[in-house]
Amino acid sequence: MNELQSAAASGDGTVGKALDILDMVAGHGRPVRFSELLAEGRFPKATLYRLLQTLTNQGMLAFDPERQSYAPGMRLVRLAHSAWRQSSLAPVARPHLDALAAEVGETIHLAQLDTGQVLYVDKRNARQPVEMFSQAGKVGPAYCTGVGKAMMAFLDAAELEGVVQRQSFHRFTEHTLASPEALKAELAAIRARGYAFDREEHEPGIICVALPILSRGDRVIGALSVTSTKERTTLAALEALVPKIRETAARIAAEAESWRFPEQDNRGGRSCLA
Amino acid sequence: MNELQSAAASGDGTVGKALDILDMVAGHGRPVRFSELLAEGRFPKATLYRLLQTLTNQGMLAFDPERQSYAPGMRLVRLAHSAWRQSSLAPVARPHLDALAAEVGETIHLAQLDTGQVLYVDKRNARQPVEMFSQAGKVGPAYCTGVGKAMMAFLDAAELEGVVQRQSFHRFTEHTLASPEALKAELAAIRARGYAFDREEHEPGIICVALPILSRGDRVIGALSVTSTKERTTLAALEALVPKIRETAARIAAEAESWRFPEQDNRGGRSCLA
DNA sequence: AACCAAGTTTCACATATTGGAACCAGCTAG
DNA sequence: CTAGCTGGTTCCAATATGTGAAACTTGGTT
Numbered sequence: 001m002n003e004l005q006s007a008a009a010s011g012d013g014t015v016g017k018a019l020d021i022l023d024m025v026a027g028h029g030r031p032v033r034f035s036e037l038l039a040e041g042r043f044p045k046a047t048l049y050r051l052l053q054t055l056t057n058q059g060m061l062a063f064d065p066e067r068q069s070y071a072p073g074m075r076l077v078r079l080a081h082s083a084w085r086q087s088s089l090a091p092v093a094r095p096h097l098d099a100l101a102a103e104v105g106e107t108i109h110l111a112q113l114d115t116g117q118v119l120y121v122d123k124r125n126a127r128q129p130v131e132m133f134s135q136a137g138k139v140g141p142a143y144c145t146g147v148g149k150a151m152m153a154f155l156d157a158a159e160l161e162g163v164v165q166r167q168s169f170h171r172f173t174e175h176t177l178a179s180p181e182a183l184k185a186e187l188a189a190i191r192a193r194g195y196a197f198d199r200e201e202h203e204p205g206i207i208c209v210a211l212p213i214l215s216r217g218d219r220v221i222g223a224l225s226v227t228s229t230k231e232r233t234t235l236a237a238l239e240a241l242v243p244k245i246r247e248t249a250a251r252i253a254a255e256a257e258s259w260r261f262p263e264q265d266n267r268g269g270r271s272c273l274a
Numbered sequence: 275m276n277e278l279q280s281a282a283a284s285g286d287g288t289v290g291k292a293l294d295i296l297d298m299v300a301g302h303g304r305p306v307r308f309s310e311l312l313a314e315g316r317f318p319k320a321t322l323y324r325l326l327q328t329l330t331n332q333g334m335l336a337f338d339p340e341r342q343s344y345a346p347g348m349r350l351v352r353l354a355h356s357a358w359r360q361s362s363l364a365p366v367a368r369p370h371l372d373a374l375a376a377e378v379g380e381t382i383h384l385a386q387l388d389t390g391q392v393l394y395v396d397k398r399n400a401r402q403p404v405e406m407f408s409q410a411g412k413v414g415p416a417y418c419t420g421v422g423k424a425m426m427a428f429l430d431a432a433e434l435e436g437v438v439q440r441q442s443f444h445r446f447t448e449h450t451l452a453s454p455e456a457l458k459a460e461l462a463a464i465r466a467r468g469y470a471f472d473r474e475e476h477e478p479g480i481i482c483v484a485l486p487i488l489s490r491g492d493r494v495i496g497a498l499s500v501t502s503t504k505e506r507t508t509l510a511a512l513e514a515l516v517p518k519i520r521e522t523a524a525r526i527a528a529e530a531e532s533w534r535f536p537e538q539d540n541r542g543g544r545s546c547l548a
Numbered sequence: 549a550a551c552c553a554a555g556t557t558t559c560a561c562a563t564a565t566t567g568g569a570a571c572c573a574g575c576t577a578g
Numbered sequence: 579c580t581a582g583c584t585g586g587t588t589c590c591a592a593t594a595t596g597t598g599a600a601a602c603t604t605g606g607t608t
């Protein structure tokens with residue numbers, strides 16, 4: 001029936017297809033027409049149509065009748081809020097990120113590995129007010145970012161293989177490690193050293209240090225990075241921050257371990273104000 | 275064939291059920307056991323089980339084998355990022371919120387109406403760094419919040435009816451409007467006045483002014499509020515901010531109108547494979 | 549009027565979903 | 579140790595659901 005299609009994507013019946021379509025719509029990054037999706041050739045006309053309808057009236061997609069196009073719906077935002085609070089590292093990490101941010105005056109990212117990609121779950125922006133979802137929920141490549149490499153370096157062989165296979169190795173800059181071999185060599189170095197650099201591998205001028213967040217038994221549960229520009233600082237200067245970052249990572253890891261959900265149920269009214 | 279019947283809830287086949295389950299899990303606000311969900315009695319054992327599995331291996335749910343419990347998964351966060359950027363008012367409103375926040379030194383909320391509830395999509399916090407998802411994606415009641423009432427007041431009769439029906443009218447404080455009648459009277463006043471107050475109706479000590487964001491033809495597309503505490507300020511003082519807020523709301527509305535998605539397609543990286 | 553492309557609906561067919569019931573731990577109590 | 583649990587997983591026939599080619603409708607062009 002099925003052999004090595006297992007891993008990633010669709011397969012599970014109707015629900016799987018529906019979610020696939022959700023991804024397709026979200027993936028476009030802008031409202032999409034029925035025909036555009038159809039053109040992707042992944043589903044026959046009628047099926048696609050029906051599924052879109054279902055998703056739409058479930059609020060997972062929003063249909064703009066004027067422009068006749070679909071976009072991911074707000075129900076996702078509601079659900080994601082809940083996901084973020086429960087399943088991400090962000091809530092436990094928050095105070096630690098704040099502290100670290102106060103110490104080093106640079107941009108900080110908290111990321112997790114998801115389907116071979118880096119998923120940013122929180123951020124502290126040196127200056128200027130934080131952007132909300134615009135950053136959390138964002139995904140990026142693993143093979144050419146500090147956090148991505150930091151996490152990959154501490155995966156075990158089997159996991160790593162899967163993740164490496166999913167990398168696109170697109171050459172973003174002249175420094176991008178654009179092959180599995182180059183990447184693996186780099187990962188070995190990172191593993192030995194204990195932390196990763198991003199030497200303008202993803203964006204020109206942007207450099208960073210990143211450390212994995214390891215839970216008991218060295219399981220990778222996330223990564224933490226401090227980012228800056230080549231103009232403002234140097235790799236050596238960033239490297240000097242490693243002890244602090246490591247400390248923060250350790251604290252987060254420790255807390256993540258013990259973090260059991262408070263037995264109180266949900267829905268009350270929480271609001272603003274500290 | 276139909277519009278305003280059946281509305282939200284489940285019904286659409288398997289996909290609908292799956293999404294229902296997603297809501298159930300998310301709704302608990304903490305990892306849930308199979309049996310807890312089962313106890314809800316909405317689905318027969320085997321069905322629930324299968325659906326949970328499907329959702330899990332699609333990444334919509336995360337299963338913690340140690341604690342044997344399900345929580346909303348990270349795939350939702352990814353999807354929501356996209357939803358937030360495309361379908362919410364937040365991206366267009368951002369600069370205007372920043373400006374408003376700078377002027378009035380208080381907490382600002384940007385909300386939309388979703389399934390009869392208030393869905394917060396962005397926020398500016400007077401002081402202290404913004405919390406990310408913790409606020410965006412959060413939902414709250416419509417009948418006892420400034421933004422909720424501001425939006426309801428400008429719905430047309432048919433829409434309003436639907437929304438009112440979904441209110442729980444739980445009495446949060448002694449000021450809460452706890453009946454459809456009281457609410458409707460208030461809404462009429464708000465409609466006439468052009469803006470809404472929250473007089474400690476949701477949380478004791480918390481007051482706010484809110485204005486709807488109306489697009490061409492007076493369609494409600496969101497709401498904007500300035501919140502503070504009874505100690506720090508008064509309703510009259512908040513009322514004095516109305517012109518500024520109205521201006522901001524108008525700007526957001528105008529921009530939302532013209533906002534067509536930049537023709538550039540999805541970000542440089544990969545599509546949906548790799 | 550004739551055409552075309554985009555979107556919507558139909559319908560005979562088969563596959564995916566269903567859910568009662570049986571099954572399998574792992575526990576606790578008798 | 580055995581019976582009786584509770585919580586979770588698997589079977590499988592019955593059938594409700596989802597499928598998709600093709601027909602149809604809409605609205606815009608020439």
